Amino acid sequence: MVIGIAVIVLVLLGLTFCVIPVVAHRFGEAAERAAETEAIAQGARGGVLAEHRVRFKESAAEMAIPFGIAAVLFALAACDAAGVGAARVLTWIVAAVLLVIGGFVTSGQLRAAQWTAAAFRRSSDPVVRGLDTEAIVSAAAREFPAWLRPLQVVRFLLTTVGLLVVIVALITPSAAAHFR
Template sequence: MNTLAAVMQLLVAAAFVSIPVVRHRFGPAAKAAAEAELRRQAVRPEVLQENNLRFDASGHETAAPVTVAVVMTAVAALNLAGAGPAQLLTWIFSSLVVLMNVVIVYSNRTAVKSVEAAFHRKGDPELARVQVAPFLRAAENAFPGWVRAQTHLRNTAVFGGSAVALVAVSLA
């Protein structure tokens, strides 16, 4: 059962690593599409850079998912080794991963409202004029169609893998 938990934790780690990989590969195209949409809206595209708004895998866009992947890999190694704290650490970190993924899914579902609020908080009048829904849609459409399926697969892997890992260590 510990091996099953470890395999699921490695699946979760891989799912989280996929986030910055996809953003690194397609972030520049998303940025270009978002800038084109800003031009269409008569907003200077430079407003993105002036306000540190990015579509690539820099900063926390890489650090957070890679940290999750490293932690899940470490807990998987403990499960494979049959180490004493593996069960407790699985309960802690698999539960945290589920909660984090709930926040990610919620954030994705409420992106338009969140970005509108963030743009207004920035205090930049030009940024506040951005029509956020078409702006985000343009950036999203710059990603290949398979990325949407990959996102659903990633969420399934994270939620399902974490649940299976929790059940497996409970039965071990």
């Protein structure tokens, strides 16, 4: 049963690493246009988002990283389910790395307004520093499907709590028996 829980968490997390970048690729350009329109309405010049590296879209090339992570998670889930001994250790390593790095990255995605505000605060332009980043990020968010935000929260929870569950599950005596 503990192996099943670990496998389910790995598969669900892998699925989030497939779906979210596809949504960002599909809807990101419209989101950036909406955010740029909102920034201009607040008095900023055109191109302010690009100047401050504020992006909401994902290019096809950028999707390679999350797809690669998903492929690793799916492979580990399959090998863990099959009882491949090396997979247990590899899952611990990958889970620990993703827990730290992935937790930081996914929490950042949940705090887009704060990251955007920080980018604008570094600007030498007082108009940019005074922009309402909540309104800009909200304008972008309206262009994405309504279920994207909850899915991002799920990915954060799977990346943090879920991967801790995987690590603990694979430490149990029943997991040890499974991998013999």
